Amino acid sequence: MNKLGILFFFFIFIKPLLAQSTSTPPPVISLPGFGTHAVNLENSKSLTLSLPGDLNLFVAAQGMKCPRFMTFSPDHRLFVAGLYNCGDTKLGRVYLLEDFDPQTGAFGKVITYMDHLHNPNSVAFYSDMTGQSWIYIAQTDRLSRFHYESGSDKPTGAEEILATFPAYGLGYKYGGWHLTRTLCFGGNGKLYVSVGSSCNACEEKKEETRACVLEMDPDGKNQQVFASGLRNAVGLKWVNGQLFATNMGADHLGDDNPDDTFWSLEEGRNYG
DSSP: OOHHHHHHHHHHHHHHHHHTOOSSOOOOOOOTTEEEEEEEOTTSOEEEEEEETTOOOOOOOOOOSSEEEEEEOTTSOEEEEEOSSSSOOSOEEEEEEEEEETTTTEEEEEEEEEEEESSOOEEEEEEOTTSOEEEEEEOSSEEEEEEEOTTOSSOEEEEEEEEEOOOOOTTOTTTOOOOOEEEEEOTTSOEEEEEOOSSSSOOOOSOSSSSEEEEEOTTSOSOEEEEEOOSOOOOEEEETTEEEEEEOOOSSSOSSOSOOEEEEOOTTOBOO
C-alpha cells in the first residue's frame, strides 16, 4: 500500500477511534512485526496505533465533522461526505480536499463544497453521453445531482432530485435508526443506492424501498429493487462486474452477536 493509501485509511478510521476515547486510553496491543505510532492532533487529542513495521501514518486532514465515504472527482480531486454528528441533522457537508503534499502527507486545503445537507453519507460522479459531468449526493430523504465543473469549489445549476426515501428521523416509533444512504455506480452504467430498515429487527411492511439496494438509471429512471432483506447495507462497491455490500446485524444482542455479513449480491435475491 503506498503512502496515499495509508493516508486515506487513517483518514477514514481516525474519527471513530477518537469518538471512543476516554480519559484513560486503552492499551495498545503489540503484535510480532508491528510497531506503535503516536498521532497528535490540533485539538490536543492524541492516540497510539499499532501498524505493520513497513507502514506509516500521517494526518491527511483535520477539522471535518464525522467524515464518511470519499471518492475522486473526474478531475482527480478528493470529495468527502460528512454527517456532522451521530444525530439526525441538516448540518451535514460535502468537503473538498485539495493541494496534497506527498512530502508531508497532508492536504493543504479543506473546502466546504456544500453544506446544510440531511445526513450526507456518500457522493459519486458520473459523466453522461454528452460529456456533462454530475456530482451525486445521497441524503436521508433524497438522492440528487448537480452539474459538476472541473476546478469549481461549488456545484453549478439547479438541484435535480432523482429519488426520495423515507426519512422519519431517530425518533420514529418503529426505530428509524438507519439514516444513511450509500451510492455507487456499476460498470453496467446503473446507479445503486442502499436504504436501511425502518427498525432494529422486523419484517418491512410499509415501504418497499426499505432494507434494500435500489438500482436505477443515472437520471433516476427505471428504479427497481435490486436486492432486498438487507438490514443496513452501508458499504457498497462494484468490482469486476459484481456488486458487493456489507450488512449490519441487529443491535442489543451482545458484543459478538450477531455476525455482520459481507455479500456478493445477486439481482432479485432476498437476504432475510
